[in-house]
Amino acid sequence: MSATRTVTVDLAGRAYDIVIGPGLVDRVGELSAKLLKAPRVIVVTDETVAPLYKDRVVASFAKAGVKAQAIVVPAGEGSKQFAPFGELMNRLLDRQPDRKTTLVALGGGVVGDLTGFAASVLLRGVDFIQVPTTLLAQVDSSVGGKTGINTRHGKNLVGTFYQPRLVVADTDVLDTLPKRELLAGYAEVAKYGLIDDPAFWDWCEENGAAVLAGDAAKRTYAIEQSCLAKARIVAADERETTDLRALLNLGHTFGHALEAETGFGADLLHGEAVGTGMAMAFDLSAALGLCPAADAERVRRHLGAVGLPMRLRSIGGDNRRTWDAAKLIAHMRGDKKAEGGKLTFILARGIGKSFVTREVDEKALSALLDRAIAA
Ligand SMILES: NC(=O)c1ccc[n+]([C@@H]2O[C@H](COP(=O)([O-])OP(=O)(O)OC[C@H]3O[C@@H](n4cnc5c(N)ncnc54)[C@H](O)[C@@H]3O)[C@@H](O)[C@H]2O)c1
Ligand SMILES: [Zn+2]
Numbered sequence: 001m002s003a004t005r006t007v008t009v010d011l012a013g014r015a016y017d018i019v020i021g022p023g024l025v026d027r028v029g030e031l032s033a034k035l036l037k038a039p040r041v042i043v044v045t046d047e048t049v050a051p052l053y054k055d056r057v058v059a060s061f062a063k064a065g066v067k068a069q070a071i072v073v074p075a076g077e078g079s080k081q082f083a084p085f086g087e088l089m090n091r092l093l094d095r096q097p098d099r100k101t102t103l104v105a106l107g108g109g110v111v112g113d114l115t116g117f118a119a120s121v122l123l124r125g126v127d128f129i130q131v132p133t134t135l136l137a138q139v140d141s142s143v144g145g146k147t148g149i150n151t152r153h154g155k156n157l158v159g160t161f162y163q164p165r166l167v168v169a170d171t172d173v174l175d176t177l178p179k180r181e182l183l184a185g186y187a188e189v190a191k192y193g194l195i196d197d198p199a200f201w202d203w204c205e206e207n208g209a210a211v212l213a214g215d216a217a218k219r220t221y222a223i224e225q226s227c228l229a230k231a232r233i234v235a236a237d238e239r240e241t242t243d244l245r246a247l248l249n250l251g252h253t254f255g256h257a258l259e260a261e262t263g264f265g266a267d268l269l270h271g272e273a274v275g276t277g278m279a280m281a282f283d284l285s286a287a288l289g290l291c292p293a294a295d296a297e298r299v300r301r302h303l304g305a306v307g308l309p310m311r312l313r314s315i316g317g318d319n320r321r322t323w324d325a326a327k328l329i330a331h332m333r334g335d336k337k338a339e340g341g342k343l344t345f346i347l348a349r350g351i352g353k354s355f356v357t358r359e360v361d362e363k364a365l366s367a368l369l370d371r372a373i374a375a
Helices: 024-035 050-063 082-094 109-124 135-141 171-176 179-196 198-213 216-236 245-249 252-261 270-287 293-306 325-334 362-374
Strands: 005-009 016-021 040-046 067-073 102-107 128-132 146-151 154-161 166-170 345-348 354-357
Touching (some): 016 024, 016 216, 040 082, 040 109, 082 146, 102 109, 109 128, 109 146, 109 154, 128 135, 135 179, 135 216, 171 216, 179 216, 179 245, 179 293, 198 216, 198 293, 216 245, 245 345, 245 354, 270 293, 270 362, 325 362
Parallel strands (some): 016 166, 040 067, 040 102, 102 128, 128 166
Antiparallel strands (some): 345 354
């Protein structure tokens, strides 16, 4: 019996599969071979992932009769900048690719966004395959086709919508991921339950700890359900033209403000900020009388139990800071998702009943932030 699951993302004429399960790093070549326009790939990975998985992926291509070369870039968000991007384009061109060459992104969301963007413009567009190696990349950034880099004006402001030909998500590679990174990705998993799938949230409450501890079947299920949820929402609103895709930003208005305040650094990872932000979004929903207080309590209890930061005062280890509600609101206004100065929030009428609103009373918001800061 195969422990592998496949999710098909069906986006207007560009459908592709996400294959999920254990041991897939050694099967990337076999799974991709029939999709390649020519037996030639260039694997892009980072300095942390390369020593762990690069040779295995390259060997899997060799076994499938595909010539594979590799390019290693520095790990971290710094690689998603113009200069490193230009350097990558030149290093790709050094290897004399043609329009039938396929790029393979082996790494987290940074490598995925960077390589996807490179593929969309290299020789006016070559195919690419994603081998996401963080939980966040497996459940979020590898679905939906957004690629891009950062500028001094903000994150992801230069990029393309460009779908991969295939995504291969190996649940085993999560074993080498630092625990904090794993947990940060888990916040985005739980998010899909909170958005519109109360049964999946129940499942997360039961099984979240096992997912984090390494249960391969449960990891596969969690990633499958997450990809299905994101694919469903993205397919209905591929280019973010309606409010539907905005539901994916549950917890992100609060989270973005916390990240901005902590400098988008190691004090608070994106997924950690989203975890805290989702709890705050449910607390605000409860405070506004929209959502039962017991549901907000459940959100806090589960996310806190798996180890996500639930109290602002616990954020930043030794670099604890003084939080200020007005500053957090100012960060929310600076978010590119704030339309015409109006703050956009994803609130909820209960678990799995989220909705988009731009009508949040600022006094209630400020009071909620003051309570969160004092907690
Ligand atoms: N395109 C989208 O729709 C989308 C969605 C969400 C996030 N993103 C982007 O994703 C990026 C964040 O992605 P991320 O959280 O995966 O960060 P990341 O790519 O920086 O990976 C986190 C760290 O883990 C290391 N790592 C990766 N896989 C590993 C493994 N298996 N074992 C050990 N170490 C491993 C990496 O080298 C890195 O140091 C951001 O740039 C964000 O903008 C994009
Ligand atoms: Zn996110």
